[in-house]
Structure formats: C-alpha cells, structure tokens
Amino acid sequence: MTVDFAATRALFDLPQDVIYLDGNSLGPLPRATAKRLADCVQSEWGQMLVTGWNKAGWMAQPNLLGDRIARLIGAEAGTVMVGDTLSIKVYQALASGLDLLPKRRIILSNDANFPSDLYIAQGLCNSLGPDYQLKIVENDAIEAALDETTALLMLTEVDYRTGAKFDMGALTEKAHQVGALTLWDLAHSAGAIPVHLSQTKADFAVGCTYKYLNSGPGGPAFIYAAPHLIDKLRPALAGWLGHADPFNFSQTYEPKKGIARMRIGTPPVLQMAALETALDIWDLVDMEDVRRASIHLSTRFIAAVEASCPSLSLASPRDAERRGSQVSFSHLEGFAIMQALIARGVIGDFRAPNLIRFGFAPLYNTEDDIDSAARILAEIMRDDLWKEATYQTRAAVT
Numbered sequence: 001m002t003v004d005f006a007a008t009r010a011l012f013d014l015p016q017d018v019i020y021l022d023g024n025s026l027g028p029l030p031r032a033t034a035k036r037l038a039d040c041v042q043s044e045w046g047q048m049l050v051t052g053w054n055k056a057g058w059m060a061q062p063n064l065l066g067d068r069i070a071r072l073i074g075a076e077a078g079t080v081m082v083g084d085t086l087s088i089k090v091y092q093a094l095a096s097g098l099d100l101l102p103k104r105r106i107i108l109s110n111d112a113n114f115p116s117d118l119y120i121a122q123g124l125c126n127s128l129g130p131d132y133q134l135k136i137v138e139n140d141a142i143e144a145a146l147d148e149t150t151a152l153l154m155l156t157e158v159d160y161r162t163g164a165k166f167d168m169g170a171l172t173e174k175a176h177q178v179g180a181l182t183l184w185d186l187a188h189s190a191g192a193i194p195v196h197l198s199q200t201k202a203d204f205a206v207g208c209t210y211k212y213l214n215s216g217p218g219g220p221a222f223i224y225a226a227p228h229l230i231d232k233l234r235p236a237l238a239g240w241l242g243h244a245d246p247f248n249f250s251q252t253y254e255p256k257k258g259i260a261r262m263r264i265g266t267p268p269v270l271q272m273a274a275l276e277t278a279l280d281i282w283d284l285v286d287m288e289d290v291r292r293a294s295i296h297l298s299t300r301f302i303a304a305v306e307a308s309c310p311s312l313s314l315a316s317p318r319d320a321e322r323r324g325s326q327v328s329f330s331h332l333e334g335f336a337i338m339q340a341l342i343a344r345g346v347i348g349d350f351r352a353p354n355l356i357r358f359g360f361a362p363l364y365n366t367e368d369d370i371d372s373a374a375r376i377l378a379e380i381m382r383d384d385l386w387k388e389a390t391y392q393t394r395a396a397v398t
C-alpha cells in the first residue's frame with residue numbers, strides 16, 4: 001500500500017519559494033501536525049487534564065511509536081522505545097553495553113563521528129573510572145583496532161558531514177568476531193535509507209526523529225536493542241517509568257520486561273503527538289522506494305553541480321550505494337556560499353570547516369527542486385554572488 005511521492009509532498013506544509021534541502025537537520029512540518037497538536041493541547045491536555053495519561057493513551061505512546069519506527073529500521077516490534085534525546089540514548093546504550101561485558105573497558109569509535117556521541121562516550125568513561133577508555137581512530141583503522149579488549153564499537157552509520165555510509169553488516173560481523181557489541185547511531189539513516197537492524201545483527205541502535213522523520217524541533221529520540229539482549233539490560237539511567245511497576249512507588253528498582261526498561265521519565269506528550277502525525281506519512285511508503293528516489297535525486301544534483309560549478313569539489317562518495325541521503329561539496333568559502341543560497345530560497349547547511357551540505361528527502365523533494373537548486377548554485381558561483389558582505393557573518397546555529 002504505497003503512494004507516489006507527489007502525494008506525500010502534498011502532505012507537507014512547505015513555504016512558497018523555498019527549496020528545502022535540509023531535512024537531514026530539521027524535517028519540515030507535515031500539514032496534519034498543527035491540527036493534531038492543537039487537538040492534543042485543547043481536547044486532551046485541556047479537557048482530560050491528568051486523565052489524559054490513560055484516556056488519550058499518552059503513557060503507551062513511547063512503545064507504540066517505537067513499533068512504528070521499528071518497521072523503518074528493519075527491527076522487530078517490541079525492540080524500539082521512544083523518548084529523551086539522542087545524546088541520552090547514546091549514553092543509555094553505551095552504559096548497558098559496557099555492563100554486559102564487564103571485563104572489557106574500551107569503546108571504539110571514529111574521529112569523524114558526531115561530537116555529542118564522542119563527548120557522551122568520554123563522559124561515561126570518565127565517570128566509570130580510569131580503566132575505561134574511548135578509543136578514537138580513523139575510518140580505515142577501525143577493523144584493525146577491534147580486539148578482545150573492545151566492549152563496544154560505536155559508529156554513526158551515515159557520516160553527518162560527508163554522507164559516507166558504513167557497511168553495518170560487515171562491521172557488526174567484525175565486531176562480533178572479537179566478542180564486541182555494536183552501537184549504531186541512525187541519526188542520518190532513519191527515514192533516509194533502508195536499515196536492517198535484525199538482519200545485520202546489530203546489538204544497539206539509537207536515532208532521532210526530528211531529522212528525516214519530521215517530528216519537529218526537539219522531537220524525541222529512539223533506542224533499539226537486539227531481542228536476545230533486551231531482558232539482560234540493566235539500565236544505567238534507571239528511571240521510574242522504566243520500573244516494572246512505577247505506580248507502586250517502590251524504593252527498589254526493578255526493570256520492566258522488554259525494551260520499555262529503557263524509558264526514564266515522563267515522556268514529551270506534545271512532541272510525541274507530532275511524531276505520531278509524521279509517522280502517518282511514513283506508514284504510506286516503503287523505504288526501498290524512498291532509497292531509489294533519493295539516489296535518483298542526489299545523483300542528478302551531483303551531475304548538475306559538477307557540470308556548472310568547477311570550483312566545488314564533491315566531498316561525498318561518488319558511488320550512491322556508499323552514501324546516505326545527503327551530498328556535500330567543499331569550498332573554502334562554503335559558509336558564504338550557503339548564506340547566498342539561503343538568501344535565494346535554497347536551504348541547505350554548512351558544516352565547518354568547508355562543507356556545504358544538501359539533504360534529499362523524496363517525500364517532499366522533486367526533480368524540479370533539484371534542478372532549480374543546482375541552477376541557483378551555478379549562478380552564485382559564476383557571478384561570485386557569495387562575496388557580498390552580508391553573507392560573511394555567522395549566526396549561532398549554522
């Protein structure tokens with residue numbers, strides 16, 4: 001039961017005269033979300049007050065939404081829980097993984113990983129004691145660095161800067177060969193590419209919903225654990241809503257059965273309502289169709305930009321199979337170039353030191369978007385429009 005992408009595009013409320021190629025940072029607003037949020041505020045919170053936890057089903061949402069995300073990332077029902085932020089879910093997965101392998105003290109990651117993932121891992125190691133270590137290596141040294149001291153291999157499947165995609169299956173297998181566990185960050189995978197968590201035997205995965213999944217700014221994160229691990233997990237952030245019987249208010253912690261033990265505290269009800277509405281669109285599509293369309297758009301964009309902008313160099317893998325759903329080009333003046341693009345209605349983003357980054361989301365991006373964006377970029381480069389003084393000043397969020 002899949003629909004075509006002209007139909008899904010009509011389900012988004014995109015501003016006129018904007019070409020939005022930054023859904024990899026913040027997904028756009030689904031048309032149905034404003035009304036759903038208004039209903040949640042007025043009819044649920046406003047009228048039901050505290051009874052909304054039962055009557056409106058707020059308390060069950062983290063599980064239900066987790067099961068809907070599971071389909072998009074190749075996971076079984078009952079293995080994904082929604083809540084908190086991605087950084088916190090990274091912490092939870094790492095702490096649980098280290099706890100499962102108490103003789104091993106090393107978290108292995110790569111230097112291109114997203115800073116928050118590395119900071120969280122470092123902070124966790126610091127709090128566990130001097131034996132624990134975050135080891136950071138370059139991408140091509142990962143396999144060689146895996147050994148019987150490695151507890152967890154922590155990688156972001158799709159590089160947030162270059163869009164380069166790791167081979168989740170192959171690296172998970174390498175990690176398992178030395179007895180290590182894997183944690184995959186799906187921030188740039190969920191809703192961007194098909195993910196096969198159960199098939200690849202990944203141990204843990206985490207991701208956010210405000211990027212490709214379109215749950216809105218501050219939307220909750222999710223965490224996955226492989227079915228055979230779930231009932232062995234001892235949550236480090238053991239909160240009352242992960243307790244077997246939270247309303248018994250017991251003094252001693254006892255984890256809930258299943259992935260629900262990864263819940264911590266009160267879930268963000270309004271943000272979950274927004275996620276629920278966004279997932280109504282995802283329910284209409286198949287990730288393989290999304291992938292095919294995404295490769296078509298990104299390949300078309302690369303060809304157009306390379307044909308007309310010789311000073312921009314492709315910073316993403318040329319082989320579409322080795323990319324996620326984003327493409328970056330490098331240029332020393334990347335910041336100003338992106339400002340000039342945004343001023344002309346083409347919204348991508350800039351990642352220091354020199355990358356301009358474009359995300360492709362077939363749910364709402366069309367071939368026309370891609371052609372217009374490439375044409376506008378070509379004009380900016382041909383006429384040096386980025387040199388204007390107004391494009392040189394940086395705001396707090398790039």
Ligand SMILES: *Cc1c(COP(=O)(O)O)cnc(C)c1O
Nearest residue numbers: 085086087114116156160185187
């Ligand atoms: C976007 C992103 C984050 C952000 O984490 P938050 O806790 O949601 O702010 C973390 N890691 C990666 C890899 C990301 O792409």
